[in-house]
Amino acid sequence: MESSFGIIAEPNRRAILSLLASSEQSVSDIEHRLRMSQPSVSKHLRVLREAGFVEARIDAQRRVYRIRPEPLMELDAWLAPFRRYWSAHLDALERHLDRTAKKASPKKAKKERPVHLLPRAPSNGPTHRNCSNSTGAGTT
């Protein structure tokens, strides 16, 4: 696992991080709250630890894990160049989250139009700055 991005690609690891976001937890805490096997939790914690996402503190036999923010800040930093796109799409996010939450089942078909069937662009100028089409058209 090279990058921080690869680390958080794993859903269970994200769940662990989210859990730790609220407060530190021992391994067995995580095990029970997330319904995962103990070895699995330990393995994920190891990955997270080696990637700097968490650190452990010893309390008797327990290892109490907590967040270390640096790698997450790194992700945040990577997102920076894209934030210029946010403003135009502040509400589009809601629709997006809404949509992906409902779907999530269709495997691999009919979710995207094949590229060669894309609608012809208005063939005006290469004004790549307008992202307005897709979102335009009020939902209402």
Add this chain to the structure above:
Amino acid sequence: MESSFGIIAEPNRRAILSLLASSEQSVSDIEHRLRMSQPSVSKHLRVLREAGFVEARIDAQRRVYRIRPEPLMELDAWLAPFRRYWSAHLDALERHLDRTAKKASPKKAKKERPVHLLPRAPSNGPTHRNCSNSTGAGTT
């Protein structure tokens, strides 16, 4: 590939996104700028497209790709709960990025102290806010 997180786990895909962040590009643009094979670029673009990270516009035989921000906003949203940790570590990020930039080679050994050898915690309160230790051990 389930989530948006999985999509951006792939370095080439992140490179493509970063490239598109500045301006839209055709497939062959990407191919040449990132020194990737054409099939590889197309496949990654497909993944990105199906995940909603990019969309394509047709210009003659070219497919001109551009960013769609929604999934990135989703990532940004996921990071929100962790931002409470930022403030205490604003400068720690620099050190972290600095460090990980230099290393990046050691595969899997000696990068983290084994957990059972962790320093005894001062056993005071569970003040999980201090992340100050551990970072010592210079590479040199």
Add this chain to the structure above:
DNA sequence: CAGGTATATGACCTAATAGGTATATACTTG
């Protein structure tokens, strides 16, 4: 329509990874 260009896709191979079970290690208490 023929030839050329740009992109997508399919087949195949390989490497990386997550999960499970069993077991080792470390620490605590009597």
Add this chain to the structure above:
DNA sequence: CAAGTATATACCTATTAGGTCATATACCTG
């Protein structure tokens, strides 16, 4: 020291994802 608890690790397996090569598809130009 013995027994018990909490956590880490080794080994194995199935799955997945990415790369390349070859080829199909769509579009342009003359």
